[in-house]
Amino acid sequence: MRRRRPRRRDESENTGDDEEHEDYRPRRRRGPRTRAPIPTLFVGSIQRSVRVSELKGEIRGKDVNPIRVIWNGAKGYSLLQFQEMQEMEAALDALQNLEIRGRKLRVEKSNRLKHDDSDNAHDGVVDEKADD
Numbered sequence: 300m301r302r303r304r305p306r307r308r309d310e311s312e313n314t315g316d317d318e319e320h321e322d323y324r325p326r327r328r329r330g331p332r333t334r335a336p337i338p339t340l341f342v343g344s345i346q347r348s349v350r351v352s353e354l355k356g357e358i359r360g361k362d363v364n365p366i367r368v369i370w371n372g373a374k375g376y377s378l379l380q381f382q383e384m385q386e387m388e389a390a391l392d393a394l395q396n397l398e399i400r401g402r403k404l405r406v407e408k409s410n411r412l413k414h415d416d417s418d419n420a421h422d423g424v425v426d427e428k429a430d431d
Contacts, residue, residue, distance in 0.1 A: 338387035339409035340379040349399055357399055363390040
């Protein structure tokens with residue numbers, strides 16, 4: 300048997316008693332949060348057998364220190380988050396030819412940052428790039 304949720308009082312059912320109380324305040328509605336995206340790099344083409352410690356060792360060997368490593372090795376990717384956009388840009392340059400176990404890894408800006416950049420820089424025009 301399914302349980303039913305208790306019904307909320309609609310505006311039409313409001314008796315007006317609440318407004319007579321001194322502490323009555325209508326609820327404020329919150330708008331959408333508008334936080335700046337965290338500077339993030341996507342590292343793809345990771346073999347499933349690679350350990351996160353191997354990736355971290357290679358990254359630190361290139362003198363790159365992200366504030367957070369989000370590991371999803373089973374799906375073949377990882378995300379590296381940075382404090383500042385300049386740090387992320389420097390890391391992107393440093394990690395361009397990153398290889399682990401003989402496989403070249405794909406390192407690029409995360410999708411969220413790409414969409415933000417393309418909206419601001421191209422006014423909605425999408426660049427088409429040829430695959431290598």
